Amino acid sequence: MGATRAAAALEAAGLPCVAGAPLASRAYWRLGGPAELYLEVDSLDALVRAVQIARAHAIAVTPLGNGSNLLIADAGVPGLVVRLLGQLRDAEIDEATGVARVGAGLLNAVLLKRLERAGWAGLGCLAGVPGTMGGAVRMNAGTALGVLADVLIDVQIVDVDGVVRTLPAAALAMRYRWAELPAGAIVASARVHVHRDPDGAERAAVAHHIARRAATQPLDQPSCGSVFKNPPGDFAGRLIEACGLKGTRVGGAQISDKHANFIVNTGGASAADVLALIRAARGAVFARFGVDLEPEVHAAGAWGVDWPLPPAAAHVPSPGAQP
Ligand SMILES: Cc1cc2nc3c(=O)[nH]c(=O)nc-3n(C[C@H](O)[C@H](O)[C@H](O)COP(=O)(O)OP(=O)(O)OC[C@H]3O[C@@H](n4cnc5c(N)ncnc54)[C@H](O)[C@@H]3O)c2cc1C
Known part of the structure; x- marks a missing residue:
């Protein structure tokens, strides 16, 4: 109800938004459901008006950048998703x-x-x-x-x-x-x-760095870069690889066999598939090393689970369980 009224108010303010706009094509992972309302703003003034209208109708506003660090829920994102274009670029x-x-x-x-x-x-x-x-x-x-x-x-x-x-x-x-x-x-x-x-x-430093990434990261597949932050003094990828999880799949999602801190969409992955791998990796690393990996990736939308995820102990797989 709030969203319908907010959409009408945005329209009246010269800020027409799209209801049910797909977001998967705007997110690097190429997955996730639609925005309840989606709006592109091209000036600071338009952004201010959009936020004020959303506030007045008690709907949340989620800023979407390039979607390169965002896991969008399969059920989509309630409220208003805003992208900054025009003068804001x-x-x-x-x-x-x-x-x-x-x-x-x-x-x-x-x-x-x-x-x-x-x-x-x-x-x-x-x-x-x-x-x-x-x-x-x-x-x-x-x-x-x-x-x-x-x-x-x-x-x-x-x-x-x-x-x-x-x-x-x-x-x-x-x-x-x-x-x-x-x-x-x-x-x-x-x-x-x-x-x-x-x-x-x-x-020169940038050129060297870019070449190194191309050699070590699966840049040809949809991902969100590093899924977990590196724990102090160690690397999330090293820990996940040491648990033997490289190449592990759930549905269309896979822990990259090139870099274990990347989860790639091999085609048709859902957000639930990615979340299952996040939990599997976190649980396995905690069980083996006692290290609780903290997700670097942000989540948007209606998940039906807590985010940030509860501590890793909650994800330790029972013996013999498949991820
Ligand atoms: C192949 C690959 C490699 C990567 N390598 C790196 C790396 O080396 N280093 C690194 O740090 N990251 C890396 N990333 C992750 C990602 O690119 C960064 O986190 C990036 O800064 C996210 O920017 P974005 O515009 O895509 O944000 P989004 O993914 O769209 O959003 C990320 C978060 O920021 C919020 N947000 C976006 N815009 C705004 C805004 N205007 N105001 C307030 N909040 C906002 C979103 O709501 C969300 O919570 C990589 C990702 C990929 C896919």
Whole structure:
């Protein structure tokens, strides 16, 4: 009921949304159900109005970046799913200060290309991360070359009431694959430090890093990158592989035989298939090593289970059980 009224209010505000829009094609894993309501906004003002209308009708708003770290439930996502386009994909560099303002909907790959063409560097940490700036802030995305927190100055957010606020990076308490955004906040843009790269050092490091990923990760199959965060001093992939789970399948989902911390969609996988493998890997690693792997991947939608998942002990398989 709230969603129907919210859809009518959005339409009246010049923000027509789509009811029941498929999301699988917008998520890297290529699976999951539809959005109850789906809206693409192309300006900060449109985003603010959409959030205010959703708030007034008591429906949740889920920001969708490039869907590269998102497990969307088979039952779909209740409420309003919002994607940031248009002006929210702009980037501008202040040449005098070396500060770039980047729209949260801008893809990392496009941003890096634009910076390089303009003779700037500084965001090599996002090379090969197939998301948007909004997703990068949310996840404190990064690689062996660094993390977004290294260069982030501040973020402009639209809070749950539809109020635009600027938060300094320090307020986000960024840590490994996590930023402490206020509940329900949507990042609209971020300001980051950039610098010149006269000797091409960053370009060379990025090229090396990209080649290494291609050799070690199943980049030709739909996935969400690393499913679990690495535990301190170890690697989730090493632990899962040591449990003999490489290649394990549930339905169309498989623990990659190239990199055990990747779950790939080999065709027709459901979110339930992926969740079963997540539980199997987590339970097996906990049973064998006593390490509780924490999912890095985010979940969206109506699951009928708790997310984040309960502690690993709940998933330890009984002897002889199949995943
Ligand atoms: C092949 C592959 C390799 C990967 N390698 C890496 C890697 O090396 N390092 C790394 O860190 N990650 C990696 N990832 C994971 C993923 O790309 C990152 O987490 C990325 O930052 C997610 O961005 P996104 O725009 O796709 O976000 P989404 O997947 O769309 O969303 C992720 C989370 O962020 C939230 N979100 C998205 N946009 C906003 C916004 N504007 N405001 C507030 N919240 C928002 C979503 O609601 C969700 O909770 C990889 C993924 C794949 C598929």
